[in-house]
Amino acid sequence: MSAIEIKDLSFIYSKGTPYQKQALKDVDLSVEEGTVLGVVGATGSGKSTLIQHLNGLIRIQDKKRGSVVVNGLDASKRKERARLRFEVGMVFQYPEYQLFEDTVAKDVAFGPKNMKLSKEEIDLRVRRALELVGLNYEGFAERSPFDLSGGEKRRVAIAGVIAMQPKVLVLDEPVAGLDPVGRRELLDLIGRLRREVSPTVLIVSHNMDDIASVADRVIALKDGEIVADGTPKQIFGDRALVESIGLEVPPAKRVADMLEERGIQLPPQIIDMDELEEALAALLKQKEGIADEAQTAEATCAEEGDMRSQDDSCAVCRKTPDEEGEDV
Amino acid sequence: MFKDVAFGQYYPTRSPVHRLDARVKLLLTLAYVVGMFFIKSYFGFILMAALLVFTVIVARLPILSVLRSVRGVMLIVLITAILNLFLVKDGEVLVHWRFITITSNGVHLTIKMVLRLVLLISGASLLSLTTTPVEIADGLESLMSPLKLIKVPVRDIAMIMSIALRFIPTLFEETNKLIAAQKARGAAFDSGSLFARIRAMVSVLIPLIVNSFRRADELAFAMDARCYNATDKRTKYKRMTLRFADLIAALLVLGTIVVVLLDRYYFASVGIYMDKLIFGGLV
Numbered sequence: 252m253s254a255i256e257i258k259d260l261s262f263i264y265s266k267g268t269p270y271q272k273q274a275l276k277d278v279d280l281s282v283e284e285g286t287v288l289g290v291v292g293a294t295g296s297g298k299s300t301l302i303q304h305l306n307g308l309i310r311i312q313d314k315k316r317g318s319v320v321v322n323g324l325d326a327s328k329r330k331e332r333a334r335l336r337f338e339v340g341m342v343f344q345y346p347e348y349q350l351f352e353d354t355v356a357k358d359v360a361f362g363p364k365n366m367k368l369s370k371e372e373i374d375l376r377v378r379r380a381l382e383l384v385g386l387n388y389e390g391f392a393e394r395s396p397f398d399l400s401g402g403e404k405r406r407v408a409i410a411g412v413i414a415m416q417p418k419v420l421v422l423d424e425p426v427a428g429l430d431p432v433g434r435r436e437l438l439d440l441i442g443r444l445r446r447e448v449s450p451t452v453l454i455v456s457h458n459m460d461d462i463a464s465v466a467d468r469v470i471a472l473k474d475g476e477i478v479a480d481g482t483p484k485q486i487f488g489d490r491a492l493v494e495s496i497g498l499e500v501p502p503a504k505r506v507a508d509m510l511e512e513r514g515i516q517l518p519p520q521i522i523d524m525d526e527l528e529e530a531l532a533a534l535l536k537q538k539e540g541i542a543d544e545a546q547t548a549e550a551t552c553a554e555e556g557d558m559r560s561q562d563d564s565c566a567v568c569r570k571t572p573d574e575e576g577e578d579v
Numbered sequence: 580m581f582k583d584v585a586f587g588q589y590y591p592t593r594s595p596v597h598r599l600d601a602r603v604k605l606l607l608t609l610a611y612v613v614g615m616f617f618i619k620s621y622f623g624f625i626l627m628a629a630l631l632v633f634t635v636i637v638a639r640l641p642i643l644s645v646l647r648s649v650r651g652v653m654l655i656v657l658i659t660a661i662l663n664l665f666l667v668k669d670g671e672v673l674v675h676w677r678f679i680t681i682t683s684n685g686v687h688l689t690i691k692m693v694l695r696l697v698l699l700i701s702g703a704s705l706l707s708l709t710t711t712p713v714e715i716a717d718g719l720e721s722l723m724s725p726l727k728l729i730k731v732p733v734r735d736i737a738m739i740m741s742i743a744l745r746f747i748p749t750l751f752e753e754t755n756k757l758i759a760a761q762k763a764r765g766a767a768f769d770s771g772s773l774f775a776r777i778r779a780m781v782s783v784l785i786p787l788i789v790n791s792f793r794r795a796d797e798l799a800f801a802m803d804a805r806c807y808n809a810t811d812k813r814t815k816y817k818r819m820t821l822r823f824a825d826l827i828a829a830l831l832v833l834g835t836i837v838v839v840l841l842d843r844y845y846f847a848s849v850g851i852y853m854d855k856l857i858f859g860g861l862v
């Protein structure tokens with residue numbers, strides 16, 4: 252069953268003024284339940300406009316043509332749109348700036364309260380949501396959200412959405428502004444949320460590396476149109492495609508390409524660092540084997556020199572992938 | 580939506596009128612508005628209206644964009660007009676029915692009043708349609724600079740004004756984002772009980788205020804780090820210079836106003852003669 256069904260969706264901002272801007276153009280999209288879908292595209296390509304149609308925050312402009320249906324709820328119908336709000340949980344960019352209550356527990360309870368749940372149910376959900384995002388309930392419930400660290404605030408904000416237990420979770424640039432450790436933790440959290448709360452997840456990002464590691468499927472937007480749709484490997488492995496969308500390939504792919512340029516054969520479509528590491532390790536083992544068999548001292552020496560240079564690049568890419576990619 | 584606010588009514592067409600010096604436009608608009616109160620004859624109104632239409636054409640503005648600003652005050656204009664029509668009692672009686680008396684003077688005064696208000700508002704809106712708020716602020720700063728002599732902190736006022744202008748769109752954008760984010764959590768802005776609505780408002784206002792303080796703090800810090808100092812002589816990134824076109828514009832507007840003044844004080848008979856010629860027996 253498909254969780255999201257979008258047909259012929261177009262949207263124009265400030266229609267009929269000099270500032271008119273077509274943000275979406277005939278978008279067709281169908282997402283199976285249980286998918287983690289990455290939505291990529293340059294700034295201004297229409298990602299945010301697209302996702303805000305999913306919970307009815309943006310109304311469908313041309314109802315005769317376009318349609319948005321999520322888990323059987325039709326966004327063009329007023330009653331169903333009201334239910335969509337809770338069916339689709341939306342975590343906006345920098346969600347920590349939307350906290351407003353004086354305690355963490357109250358803030359997380361805002362959504363469930365608006366759902367008019369019973370008091371017991373609300374308490375239960377708040378507790379569960381906080382634990383899910385990795386914040387100890389006893390330790391955080393009564394603290395002021397304004398006294399927390401940036402990463403903790405973001406977790407509280409996400410808990411506020413999770414507490415509504417949406418079937419579809421949409422995150423707009425969820426890791427923007429986090430350090431590498433925070434990034435990793437948040438991406439792991441998304442995996443956990445998908446297993447425990449929201450089977451279908453949409454992640455919007457213009458950072459290919461994040462998407463490459465969590466998404467099952469990726470769509471790419473350019474000027475309001477879907478220009479590519481496939482697995483992360485298909486999309487990010489294709490440098491020409493990624494660059495035509497106005498984005499950069501993931502660092503691992505950049506390193507792999509550079510190695511290949513220097514005549515080192517790697518398996519095709521390497522897009523994340525772990526894969527690259529494995530491939531290089533395998534290659535080294537293979538070379539060692541060849542070197543053992545080699546009889547002449549000359550050959551061994553040449554191989555060793557070759558090997559050292561590979562080993563170096565491997566060590567470098569493991570430690571500072573970004574620098575390696577940019578310096579060379 | 581925030582773009583509408585960001586540029587006020589600004590309507591970008593890159594016309595010669597848009598390129599005029601903001602100070603000149605400010606002063607000429609002021610002159611136009613003041614001149615409007617000296618009009619006596621229909622002839623004067625025709626002159627001022629012609630000037631307005633000419634400017635609109637040169638500025639390549641759609642006439643609708645000018646009328647839109649009039650629409651906002653149309654109700655007030657109409658109410659004043661109707662009161663005027665019934666309250667003026669002198670002159671030739673045209674209609675007399677029960678307690679209602681309409682006189683010829685009443686009709687003329689009313690028509691002139693409506694013309695005056697409509698031209699006034701259209702004229703003022705031309706300024707904001709062809710000048711960005713930042714240009715207006717810069718222009719005001721430059722015009723106010725003589726006040727420095729009497730120790731008015733013009734530079735500080737100007738900086739406050741430009742910062743405020745700069746952040747209006749940011750605040751709007753942020754408000755929209757917060758409304759969207761809280762709506763996504765089921766906040767009821769336009770349905771539900773009064774209590775629920777207030778809660779929804781609070782959920783937007785509190786973060787808006789908290790974020791504004793944070794931003795003000797960051798901005799102050801950034802300005803400090805760049806050695807911002809309001810007392811030293813600062814230069815402008817965009818310098819305003821008077822050009823030939825500014826002279827032409829000034830001559831055109833001031834010339835029209837001079838004719839209006841002459842019409843009122845020296846050649847009153849000419850204006851009235853023209854009125855008779857144009858409107859025949861109606862006047």
Ligand SMILES: Nc1ncnc2c1ncn2[C@@H]1O[C@H](COP(=O)(O)OP(=O)(O)O)[C@@H](O)[C@H]1O
Nearest residue numbers: 264265272274293294295296297298299300580
């Ligand atoms: N509220 C708005 N009013 C006018 N134009 C907008 C508004 N929001 C977005 N846009 C424009 O629509 C286009 C798509 O924006 P958006 O969906 O936010 O892109 P993305 O999220 O991919 O950066 C951009 O060109 C943007 O400038």
Ligand SMILES: [Mg+2]
Nearest residue numbers: 295298299423
């Ligand atoms: Mg966006």
